Amino acid sequence: xxxxxxxxxxxxxxxxxxxxxxxxxxxxxxxxxxxxxxxxxxxxxxxxxxxxxxxxxxxxxxxxxxxxxxxxxxxxxxxxxxxxxxxxxxxxxxxxxxxxxxxxxxxxxxxxxxxxxxxxxxxxxxxxxxxxxxxxxxxxxxxxxxxxxxxxxxxxxxxxxxxxxxxxxxxxxxxxxxxxxxxxxxxxxxxxxxxxxxxxxxxxxxxxxxxxxxxxxxxxxxxxxxxxxxxxxxxxxxxxxxxxxxxxxxxxxxxx
Amino acid sequence: xxxxxxxxxxxxxxxxxxxxxxxxxxxxxxxxxxxxxxxxxxxxxxxxxxxxxxxxxxxxxxxxxxxxxxxxxxxxxxxxxxxxxxxxxxxxxxxxxxxxxxxxxxxxxxxxxxxxxxxxxxxxxxxxxxxxxxxxxxxxxxxxxxxxxxxxxxxxxxxxxxxxxxxxxxxxxxxxxxxxxxxxxxxxxxxxxxxxxxxxxxxxxxxxxxxxxxxxxxxxxxxxxxxxxxxxxxxxxxxxxxxxxxxxxxxxxxxxxxxxxxxxxxxxxxxxxxxxxxxxxxxxxxxxxxxxxxxxxxxxxxxxxxxxxxxxxxxxxxxxx
Numbered sequence: 069x070x071x072x073x074x075x076x077x078x079x080x081x082x083x084x085x086x087x088x089x090x091x092x093x094x095x096x097x098x099x100x101x102x103x104x105x106x107x108x109x110x111x112x113x114x115x116x117x118x119x120x121x122x123x124x125x126x127x128x129x130x131x132x133x134x135x136x137x138x139x140x141x142x143x144x145x146x147x148x149x150x151x152x153x154x155x156x157x158x159x160x161x162x163x164x165x166x167x168x169x170x171x172x173x174x175x176x177x178x179x180x181x182x183x184x185x186x187x188x189x190x191x192x193x194x195x196x197x198x199x200x201x202x203x204x205x206x207x208x209x210x211x212x213x214x215x216x217x218x219x220x221x222x223x224x225x226x227x228x229x230x231x232x233x234x235x236x237x238x239x240x241x242x243x244x245x246x247x248x249x250x251x252x253x254x255x256x257x258x259x260x261x262x263x264x265x266x267x268x269x270x271x272x273x274x275x276x277x278x279x280x281x282x283x284x285x286x287x288x289x290x291x292x293x294x295x296x297x298x299x300x301x302x303x304x305x306x307x308x309x310x311x312x313x314x315x316x317x318x319x320x321x322x323x324x
Numbered sequence: 325x326x327x328x329x330x331x332x333x334x335x336x337x338x339x340x341x342x343x344x345x346x347x348x349x350x351x352x353x354x355x356x357x358x359x360x361x362x363x364x365x366x367x368x369x370x371x372x373x374x375x376x377x378x379x380x381x382x383x384x385x386x387x388x389x390x391x392x393x394x395x396x397x398x399x400x401x402x403x404x405x406x407x408x409x410x411x412x413x414x415x416x417x418x419x420x421x422x423x424x425x426x427x428x429x430x431x432x433x434x435x436x437x438x439x440x441x442x443x444x445x446x447x448x449x450x451x452x453x454x455x456x457x458x459x460x461x462x463x464x465x466x467x468x469x470x471x472x473x474x475x476x477x478x479x480x481x482x483x484x485x486x487x488x489x490x491x492x493x494x495x496x497x498x499x500x501x502x503x504x505x506x507x508x509x510x511x512x513x514x515x516x517x518x519x520x521x522x523x524x525x526x527x528x529x530x531x532x533x534x535x536x537x538x539x540x541x542x543x544x545x546x547x548x549x550x551x552x553x554x555x556x557x558x559x560x561x562x563x564x565x566x567x568x569x570x571x572x573x574x575x576x577x578x579x580x581x582x583x584x585x586x587x588x589x590x591x592x593x594x595x596x597x598x599x600x601x602x603x604x605x606x607x608x609x610x611x612x613x614x615x616x617x618x619x620x621x622x623x624x625x626x627x628x629x630x631x632x633x634x635x636x637x638x639x640x641x642x643x644x645x
Contacts, residue, residue: 106559196454213506238508239509240508252576286434290461300622302613306632317551322526
């Protein structure tokens, strides 16, 4: 029976055009919508699979605004059984702050009788891309941590984690409790069913505010790289362009 | 005060990405010292000399036989103390990221991931990639030691004006058992990471939604073969199960930097652009002249990839005779 805590972050959907807030301190995503990273979607899927296979539980947690309830409900809709919202301004939290707030949740729940054997996070948040929260969380809780993991299996008192190395899959065997940072690609996240969505609506989300004073991450401002003016040279339309294309390939030295 | 660079190596010596990190480090102005973990070949030493490194600290021994991020961090921390490092950095590779994050915690330091440039040194202010590189964050890294990773292809790997004669010393590192709990216990041969080929390829032919389905990649694959390249795809394509994830190019796939990238039927969402923007030349094939991929490309053909690619393949075969 493995109880899993999976961490999510509500982030702007980078598929759309990005604009900044008036003070250039945050991304204005009102018109592009929000999502969680692909890595976190995979982490939720792994959490639910492990809970199902071991007869344990999968709990989702997010630090963010009240709107992050949307992302938590999505996790509930695909099989998480409980959700925790740490209501805070995520922009004011650096990676060390987030790790500390998450560690506090793990400790509080342990004090109340729920010990999470496995903490799953995305390899990095899709927006801030700090690459630190899983590792800082592991140090805060004195647990082993592995990152870049695509699949996990619970075997007795340890987790077998598989990542992609440059020369082939790399396998870790780590004793539980442990922290694992997930990269997408090992599992296909399931889509929520209508029934799942209905059920998710009824779950009461445990809401609280972190008790720490965040130090932030040192952000001075955000900058949008200027859009370079298009310099595209149209070689032609349709199959007739083939000659011009191959001339170019020869010029570039990639074809004879 | 010095700048310490964690150098990764491969069969050819210093990894290209570590060469970029060394070049970035030289730009900071302090003497650059390198940490090499595991085997230290003559090729590596000679290349580190070309990159202007003043000293090489070499950590080796049983603790480093298989990869353990915490053990690497123990070496980084030992080297940082020995060299009085003001900045500790690595390339933003999976190993580099992981080792730097562990090291930052141990050094009580802040870390900036995916740095593209240093704005100032005192205080340490950097620009770094966020949101897959579509936005830059200007960040102040406070503290006595700043920990950075350098985004892949943020700068070119360039040798120093004059080579140095680096002093080579063995780094004494005490690695406790607890740092070896999370280590690679085995690698599985026979199933190589196909994305490795993608990252190193000179030519990549990309396929997106416009391919139409899993059967729509024949012409793409043929063009890739004719040019000695490989196929790369968008997230939509792997999400739909049309092609394996190993072929994905983008923010959550591989970041590529080929001589030539030929995106076919790819609109150019930010997620994908983040992975292919380092291509030297981009030739887009798309039905929409105003698709972002077309406007950002160097060259484009407006048309259906299923009509254009067979004609290109035919022309290539004809010229070969």
